[in-house]
Amino acid sequence: MDTSTLALPEDVSAHGHHIDSLLALSHRFDLVLAVLMLGVLALFLWRYRGPRKVAADGGTVRSRAVVMVAALTIFGVVDGTLFARSLGYLDDVLWNFEVPAGHPGTVRVEVNARQWAWEVRYAGEDGRFNTADDVVTWSDLRVPVGVPVWVQLASTDVVHGFSLPNFRVKLDAIPGRVNQTWFQAAREGTWEVACYQHCGTSHYKMRGTVTAMSPEAYAVWLREAGRQAARAYDASDAAAHWGWEWRPTP
């Protein structure tokens, strides 16, 4: 059997290992508890084998106390540990927008989800969104390696799910609001942008690519894309001007 199909997608982000280690920790807890519980079950099966008449007596006060203490201890240790480490990840990484806000090289992109594509908008040379020099791509997200990429996300029709499996990114695209997240590419390459909400008949087509490039290659691409965008710009095409003023840090 090909075990790679059971593994997580390759992590190519700077912070994805936090998620992976949380999952691995969760699985280790599962394994220990499963061995423990199945072991006790097997032990009791063997110990009390053979026919006998048993009347349920509800146990003694002491046996009930043992069960309660064991259950609460396991809950406290397992769920408490996972909860604390998840909060740490949220505080340090996922909800810590001071990182992209404070980094001079941060790339800001607006992503608009629609049936059935991802529209990606870069501010262009004026640094402002929804202006004539914006660079807009179709299901083609380009980012430089090694700097934070700050994504603000919306939808023009239904709820979509913006997902970069190789970057451990998942964020709902919801009509009428702007959600945000950030990530950072650790190496160059091209991977999948997927929609994780069933969003209509052609949901399966809602795939794009995310390409992490060297900063130099990214700069060259952005300049060329900017020239093309200027040529393609049509002030009367209202549907093309879906961008918004960059939202302040939450």
Ligand SMILES: [Cu+2]
């Ligand atoms: Cu979708």
